[in-house]
Amino acid sequence: MSRTLPFSKGHGTGNDFVIVADEDGLLQLSDDQVEVLCDRHFGIGADGMLRVVRSTAIAAGEGLDAEWFMDYRNADGSAAEMCGNGIRVFLHYLLESGRLALAEGETVHIGTRNGALPMRRTPRGYEVDLGVFTIEPGETLVRVRGLPVPRPGQGVDVGNPHVVVALPTEEDLADLDLTVVPHLQPTPAHGANVEFVVPSDPLVRDGVGSIRMRVFERGVGETLSCGTGVAAAAIAVREWAGPSAPERWEVTVPGGTLGVRVAPVDGIPHVFLSGPATLAFSGEVALAEQPAPRSR
Incomplete structure (x- = not known):
């Protein structure tokens, strides 16, 4: 069996992502499901997936001073700490979908596995403080x-x-x-x-x-x-x-x-x-409940 999953597609300087809204954290995708979604021949095609979830609805967001959490997964399904292009696309999606309002120069914090990172809107797009290095x-x-x-x-x-x-x-x-x-x-x-x-x-x-x-x-x-x-x-x-x-x-x-x-x-x-950050298109995709593992 399969079900229909709404999605959007976005990119930051060509680094592209499947974006899935899951505000209440109800969607649990396996590594294989993410890999199929990101596959450029059998799926939508992307370098990774951004799940849009409230920080209170995901364990990794516990205690973060941020309303929204970027649950980033690589194209092979593995979770990653951060994605500098992805977080700009994530914020752009929040603004374009009406989930957030942000004037130029204002700051908002976005939750990641590397903590809550401050971001602001700028003339060239968006700037994120990646923190100490x-x-x-x-x-x-x-x-x-x-x-x-x-x-x-x-x-x-x-x-x-x-x-x-x-x-x-x-x-x-x-x-x-x-x-x-x-x-x-x-x-x-x-x-x-x-x-x-x-x-x-x-x-x-x-x-x-x-x-x-x-x-x-x-x-x-x-x-x-x-x-x-x-x-x-x-x-x-x-x-x-x-x-x-x-x-x-x-x-x-x-x-x-x-x-x-x-x-x-x-x-x-x-x-x-x-x-910059760009949204390319939106659509729906049939999500197999138990897809066959992709060869790695």
């Missing part, structure tokens, strides 16, 4: 198809784990084959998104740093954009550039350009991500 000690050796030798990567945690690898030229960036999972040594306990970056020449123009990036997202594969990955990449390049590095960055990914800034909150550096 951690530059991990040591290096991770990264092997990826398309690069003749392994390269060192910098671990950066922005609420979810990342490894950032610097490349010398845009040709090196273009030659990467990200249809194959990059190999990380040592292997992170919970996996990591891997960002490959090329600094612009010049790196800084009018006080703003600029880089290009491609990303392999855990549980998904290569995507056109990764919001938290963009933030992690800017943080890593800022660290490599030294004390004179700017606090504002423009990061260009295959799906567009996003803004990153580092600013203190109560004296502690936070990283902020800004960019």
Whole structure:
């Protein structure tokens, strides 16, 4: 048997999501059901799923000072701590569906597995305060198809784990084959998104740093954009550039350009991500109660 599930489809710089409204937390989707919904051949097609649920209706939202919780699942069905592009699409959906009102410059908190994150409406779309970040000690050796030798990567945690690898030229960036999972040594306990970056020449123009990036997202594969990955990449390049590095960055990914800034909150550096969000279409899909597991 199957039932009909209403959904919307949205994206942030090409990073796309199936959006399902479940205000009271009554919908329990298995990993296989989410994977089928996100499958680009057998389902709607997306990099992940956003379940719109009240924070009081989900265990992960318990105690959060936020009315709404973004229950984010990767395309393979696994739950993730955060999604920088997804949270902008999530807020845009709340506004467009009339569940929330927010004037430009006002702030609202959205619940995630990384806590309640403040967001505001801006001229370029939406900005989210991703909070404090951690530059991990040591290096991770990264092997990826398309690069003749392994390269060192910098671990950066922005609420979810990342490894950032610097490349010398845009040709090196273009030659990467990200249809194959990059190999990380040592292997992170919970996996990591891997960002490959090329600094612009010049790196800084009018006080703003600029880089290009491609990303392999855990549980998904290569995507056109990764919001938290963009933030992690800017943080890593800022660290490599030294004390004179700017606090504002423009990061260009295959799906567009996003803004990153580092600013203190109560004296502690936070990283902020800004960019657009778009709703593409809405519809209904037949949801199988017990779909056959997808091959992984």
